[in-house]
Amino acid sequence: MHTWRQWLVGLLAAAALTVLPPLAHADDQPFVTIYTTDIEAAQAKELEQNVIWRTGHANEAFNEIVSRSELEYGVTDYFQASLYLNYDWAQTHPHPLPSATETDNAFSTSGELILRVLNPYFDPVGLAFYVEPTYGAKQREFETKVLLQKNFLNDTLRTALNVNFEDRWEKNRTGHFDKVSALEFDLGASYNVTSDFSVGLEFDNEHGFAGEILGGNASEAADSFYLGPTVQLISLPWAVNFGVQSQLPIATNPTGAAGAVVNGFTAADEHFRAFLRVTRELY
Numbered sequence: 001m002h003t004w005r006q007w008l009v010g011l012l013a014a015a016a017l018t019v020l021p022p023l024a025h026a027d028d029q030p031f032v033t034i035y036t037t038d039i040e041a042a043q044a045k046e047l048e049q050n051v052i053w054r055t056g057h058a059n060e061a062f063n064e065i066v067s068r069s070e071l072e073y074g075v076t077d078y079f080q081a082s083l084y085l086n087y088d089w090a091q092t093h094p095h096p097l098p099s100a101t102e103t104d105n106a107f108s109t110s111g112e113l114i115l116r117v118l119n120p121y122f123d124p125v126g127l128a129f130y131v132e133p134t135y136g137a138k139q140r141e142f143e144t145k146v147l148l149q150k151n152f153l154n155d156t157l158r159t160a161l162n163v164n165f166e167d168r169w170e171k172n173r174t175g176h177f178d179k180v181s182a183l184e185f186d187l188g189a190s191y192n193v194t195s196d197f198s199v200g201l202e203f204d205n206e207h208g209f210a211g212e213i214l215g216g217n218a219s220e221a222a223d224s225f226y227l228g229p230t231v232q233l234i235s236l237p238w239a240v241n242f243g244v245q246s247q248l249p250i251a252t253n254p255t256g257a258a259g260a261v262v263n264g265f266t267a268a269d270e271h272f273r274a275f276l277r278v279t280r281e282l283y
Contacts, residue, residue: 030190030198030232032243032275036160037116037126037149040074045282047071056247056271058262061093064270070112078117084110086134108136120149120158138171142214155192162186167212181213182206190230200230202243206269220254224266226273237281244274 028038040046048070055063067087074080086108093101112132120126126149134141143166150159164184169177184207190200208222228245249264265271 028232028234028239029277030158030200030230030241031160031188031202032230032241032277033202033204033226033245034160034162034186034188035114035128035130035145035147036158037118037120037128037147039078039080039114039116039128040072042074042077044074045072046279047282048277048279051276052273054270054273057092057269058265058267059095059259061095062091062270064088064090068110078115080112080114080116082112082114084112084134086110086136088139104138106136106138108134108139110134110141114147120151121155125150140169140177142167144214157189157191159189160187165214167214179210179212179216181209181211181218183209183213188230190232196234198232200232200243201227202230202245203227204245208266208269222260222266222269223252223254224269225250230275237283239277239279241277241279242275244272247271 029036048068050066050068050070052066052068053064054066065088069085070082072080072082087105088108089103089105091101091103093099110132112130114128114130116126116128118125118127126147128147130143130145130147132141132143132145134143143164145165146163148161151157152159162184164182164186166182166184168180168182170180172178185205186202187204188200188202190198192198204226206222206224206226207220208224209218210221211218225248226245227248228243230241230243232239232241247265247269251261251264251266251269253261260267
């Protein structure tokens with residue numbers, strides 16, 4: 001009597017496991033330029049280190065390395081707060097040679113708040129709102145995002161769309177701050193090959209503006225497109241993400257200025273960029 005009952009319970013449990021979503025980490029972020037609506041659980045903490053390399057401008061040699069060190073904290077299951085320490089180093093060498101090499105660096109701090117209002121594992125879509133102010137001696141920023149996520153194939157395929165609005169104030173050589181801004185549409189898809197390994201593809205459309213898109217009048221100055229693959233490997237408490245993106249030769253020239261677009265590439269935007277992120281959960 002007990003044997004067939006135990007067998008039936010085991011069979012039902014096995015069937016349930018086949019229809020349950022695969023094990024996912026609450027703050028899993030499979031992309032390098034795109035946020036999902038997966039955030040830290042209440043009172044969970046995580047350290048995150050990002051390194052970004054940007055290279056390639058028209059008519060000059062260009063390299064930039066950005067470091068972002070972050071501490072994330074789950075205030076509630078639907079609200080996450082983070083603090084960043086940022087370092088930005090850039091070097092340009094205008095063509096034709098010989099010419100002087102210009103090097104610049106800057107430190108700044110950022111705060112990040114994410115409020116999730118819809119959970120993609122329980123609601124038809126995931127929806128969250130993101131705010132990030134940045135303050136530094138040479139650059140200040142205010143950035144907002146709308147984050148959307150939709151899962152397919154029993155949550156093994158995750159798609160995400162970010163709409164990003166950003167105002168920046170960049171210090172020029174005279175000591176005054178130039179007002180620039182951006183409107184970005186970032187779309188990605190990531191597939192879990194296993195519960196600890198995923199592969200993805202990210203597409204970014206970035207519109208640059210002179211002036212403030214959030215705080216005032218802005219005129220579009222650039223329109224660039226990027227595409228590239230991303231991989232993520234998780235071995236708790238660690239996770240590593242790596243991705244690369246190339247600018248596509250389909251940039252447009254909203255201002256019509258000579259030299260703003262060269263061979264289909266936005267001249268002042270990097271032609272290639274690589275991303276590395278290492279995270280560690282804190283218990």
